[in-house]
Amino acid sequence: MDDFGNIEDFRKGNPSAFEALLLKYKDRIYTLCRYLLENPQDADDAAQDTFVKAFQGLARFTPTASFYTWLYRIAVNTCLDQRRKASLRTGLFVADGTDFLDMAPSQSPSPESDFGTKQAIHSLQTSLNRLSVKLRVPLVLKEVEGLSYEEIAVALDVSVGTVKSRISRAREEMARMMKIPRNKTRGETLKKAGEKP
Amino acid sequence: MRCFSVRRRLSPYVDGELPAPEARKLELHLAGCQQCTAVYEEMVGVRRLFSGARRFSAPQGFPAAVMEKVRDLPAKPFSLVPLFVRFAGAAAVVLAIAAGAVSGDVLMSSLVPHRGPEGETVMASLSLDTFEASPPGSLGHGYLSLTGDRR
Numbered sequence: 224m225d226d227f228g229n230i231e232d233f234r235k236g237n238p239s240a241f242e243a244l245l246l247k248y249k250d251r252i253y254t255l256c257r258y259l260l261e262n263p264q265d266a267d268d269a270a271q272d273t274f275v276k277a278f279q280g281l282a283r284f285t286p287t288a289s290f291y292t293w294l295y296r297i298a299v300n301t302c303l304d305q306r307r308k309a310s311l312r313t314g315l316f317v318a319d320g321t322d323f324l325d326m327a328p329s330q331s332p333s334p335e336s337d338f339g340t341k342q343a344i345h346s347l348q349t350s351l352n353r354l355s356v357k358l359r360v361p362l363v364l365k366e367v368e369g370l371s372y373e374e375i376a377v378a379l380d381v382s383v384g385t386v387k388s389r390i391s392r393a394r395e396e397m398a399r400m401m402k403i404p405r406n407k408t409r410g411e412t413l414k415k416a417g418e419k420p
Numbered sequence: 421m422r423c424f425s426v427r428r429r430l431s432p433y434v435d436g437e438l439p440a441p442e443a444r445k446l447e448l449h450l451a452g453c454q455q456c457t458a459v460y461e462e463m464v465g466v467r468r469l470f471s472g473a474r475r476f477s478a479p480q481g482f483p484a485a486v487m488e489k490v491r492d493l494p495a496k497p498f499s500l501v502p503l504f505v506r507f508a509g510a511a512a513v514v515l516a517i518a519a520g521a522v523s524g525d526v527l528m529s530s531l532v533p534h535r536g537p538e539g540e541t542v543m544a545s546l547s548l549d550t551f552e553a554s555p556p557g558s559l560g561h562g563y564l565s566l567t568g569d570r571r
Contacts, residue, residue: 241490245483253478267479271486278490347469365435366470372437391431398462401469 226290233281241281245274248291251368252298258363259302261352262309269305273298288377295368295378299360306356350400358393361386421445426456434463 226247232240252273256266276297284293351359364370364378372390376383426449432438433446450457554560 238490242483242487245486249478249482249486250476253482254474254476257476263479266476267482270478270482271489274486275489275493278486278493347466347473366467367473367475372432372435387432387437388428390435391428394431394434394463394466395459397466401466 227286230281230284230286230290241278244277244290248294249274251291252294255295255298255363255368256302258351258367259299259356259360260305260309265305265309269298269301272301272305276301289374292370292374292377295364295370295374296380299364299378303356346401347397350397353400354393354396358389358396361389362393362397365390421449423449423453423456426450426453427459430456430460430463434460434467 226244229240229243233244249270253266253270256269256273257263260266260269273294277294280297284290351362354362361375361379364375365372370378372383372386375386375390379386426446429438429442429446433443438446450460554564
């Protein structure tokens with residue numbers, strides 16, 4: 224059953240329809256919360272709060288946008304609230320990004336390149352943590368969650384143009400912080416990226 | 421296409437969000453501009469790094485914890501009550517002003533039931549002109565009478 228079918232079922236009084244939505248989106252929402260909050264416990268709390276708020280608001284949900292865009296919007300707002308609370312609590316947020324290293328078995332051909340990959344991911348996360356929230360949120364929604372510019376605009380309640388410029392600025396800042404080398408040829412980069420833009 | 425325009429379009433180009441005609445113009449520019457190509461390399465480099473970024477799984481027991489929280493929570497239907505509560509203070513002030521205006525009007529009507537000398541006397545008693553700077557019988561009034569300024 225698709226999301227709208229589940230929502231209809233939920234409105235008719237079937238709570239298991241909500242559980243189906245929860246099971247479908249829990250990992251995506253939790254991942255988003257981890258990238259926005261870093262601390263696993265805070266991310267867990269924020270992700271749970273997101274679904275509780277979704278449960279309370281589902282009766283008012285109007286299908287002008289997709290359900291998950293709506294859910295992302297709740298999650299982003301919940302994480303921002305959580306960050307404010309955390310910054311009030313601790314004064315200054317500090318994270319080294321170690322938690323974000325991919326612990327899955329590496330596809331790299333050698334220990335050296337595996338180390339290089341982990342270093343690169345560590346560097347990526349550290350740089351990401353130093354980005355302002357305004358730039359970080361759309362970049363994470365794009366790169367980690369794979370949302371389109373339009374979906375990000377709906378989730379953040381900003382224009383597509385704003386999303387475009389924020390992602391562009393976020394990438395520029397990330398590249399500057401990570402000092403990505405500029406000496407490769409274009410063909411080589413495309414080949415390594417393994418994709419056609 | 422100039423470098424400035426190209427730089428603004430590089431990020432959407434990397435995301436495949438640039439319309440095809442613009443993408444072709446941009447590619448033509450990149451073929452002949454090393455500086456823009458270098459910036460493009462950076463954008464692709466950042467994007468490539470994200471492909472290794474971790475996707476998390478929600479902790480064990482996450483769905484159960486959420487369902488536990490929502491179990492006794494009724495889904496809220498849309499209601500005007502929260503709006504009313506939010507603006508209750510402002511509504512009370514407006515009501516008080518309106519009540520004051522209406523009761524003042526009623527009071528005036530009862531004091532001045534009809535036009536005529538009696539009504540005018542009452543009106544005069546309510547007027548601020550009662551507090552004259554030079555009331556009759558005062559030195560000021562006498563002086564003004566002498567100088568011809570009769571108010």
